[in-house]
Amino acid sequence: MSEATAAARQEHASTAVPLLEVSGVRKSFRVARNAAGHNRLTALDGVDLRLGRGETLGLVGESGCGKSTLARVLLLLERPDSGTVRFDGTDPFSLKGKDLLAWRRRVQMVFQDPFASLNARMSAADIIGEPWRTHRDVMPTAREREARVRELLDLVGLRAGDAFRYPNEFSGGQRQRLGIARALALNPDLIVCDEPVSALDLSVQAQVLNLLADLRQRLQVSYVFISHDLSVVRHVADRVSVMYLGKVIEHGSTEDVFERPLHPYTEALMSAAPALDVSGAVPRGDRVVLRGEIPSPLDPPSGCRFRTRCPHAVDLCAATAPPLRTRDDATSARLEPHEGLCHFPLDS
Structure with missing residues (x-):
């Protein structure tokens, strides 16, 4: 990507229109009927997200909370049952034909497994250039493709000679x-990183x-960064959304x-995240231990989804869904309000 393109993105980032805005997205799947007679698994239940240009949004939560389903919705691999997804002010699910093909250039993916996500029969140059076989007008000539492959290899810290090597000749990090590099081949605005x-x-x-x-600083690309490793999310994310049983239960600056x-x-x-205290002088606070298992998304609890494991739950939590509580302080105001779905937030 040229410096002019990156500069244009940076200038556009100052506008009020977010790059990505998700509002009330719901997605369920039909599965085998369980003992209670339920056969609809609710993977996403009213998810709201907002991502600005050049930002990184961390998405965290236990396995089964809906992170990967949300990623598939953002990539248009799944159509939501309800709610809206707007990318740069446009609903991508309404696009067809050439407009949809052009939109797909703008959102790419970095996968979790660097071994399974690369075709073992293709050279590095072929892997990087594979998107250009679909989007032929991006790099129309062989000379342009060869030059761009060398540029992308250099951009990600690999050598030009690596273009002729195959995946089995690379280490995990190199893969x-x-x-x-393949995700950057089409100059995307957004990259979804699923446990990268x-x-x-x-x-x-x-x-x-x-x-x-x-790359984010140089190219002004945005990330949705999915991870279960909180230390990683804290290192890379500007803002964090915490998911539980298909809902975003807390959102705010990192x-x-x-x-x-x-x-x-x-x-x-x-509390569960490992912490290293090299001095040994400052003990950690009391660890919060959750009791019980995550409820089934086939039959989620009434009221607050978390109440069956929450140490502070009362009868109100079972009877009524919690409201969205907002904490307004100087730190949160720098980005956007710090919000949580809880009847009794921890600062109350």
């Missing part, structure tokens, strides 16, 4: 860099995370969510 470093060694994780941060959580579930997540 993920190759996957990132969970399959890598810790030292390699840091290198890939630093690469993603550098500092607010990690340092001053509103929801008891977020507090438990932060």
Whole structure:
């Protein structure tokens, strides 16, 4: 991408229109009927998100909370049952033909497994250039494609000579860099990163995370960063959304969510994250231990979804769905309000 393109994106980022806006998205799937007679699995239940240009939104939560389903909706691989998704002010689900094909250039994906996501029979150059076989007008000539492959390899920290190597000749970290280069081939505005470093060694994780941060600064690309590793999310994200059983139960700036959580579930997540105290002088606070298992999305609890595991739950939590509580303080005001779905937020 040229400097002029990156500069144009940065100028556009100052406008009020967000790059991505998700409002009230619901998605369910028909499955085998369970013992209680339910056969609709609710993966997403009224999800709201907002992402600005050049920002990174961290999406965290336990397995089965709906993170990957939401990613598939953002990539138009799943159509929501209700709600709206607007990308740069446009509903992508309303697009067809050439308009839809042009939109798909703007949203790309970096996958979790760098070994399974690359075709073992294709060279690095073929893998990077595969999107151009569909979007032929992006790089119409062989000379342009060869030059762009070398540029992308250099951009992600690989050598020009690596273009002729095959995936089995790369390490795990190098494969993920190759996957990132492929995602950048069409100059996207948004990259959905689904656990992009969970399959890598810790030292390699840091290198890939630093690469993603550098690319965001240089290219003004936005990320939706899905991860179960809270330390990784804290390192890369500007804002964080915490999901539980298909709902976003807390949302705010990374500092607010990690340092001053509103929801008891977020507090438990932060408590469970490993922490290293090299001095040994400052003990950690009391660990919050959740009891019980995550309820089935086939038959979620009434009222508050988290009440069956919440140490603060009362009768009100079972009878009524919690309202959206907003904390207004100087830190949250820098980005947007710190919000949580809870009858009794932790600061009350």
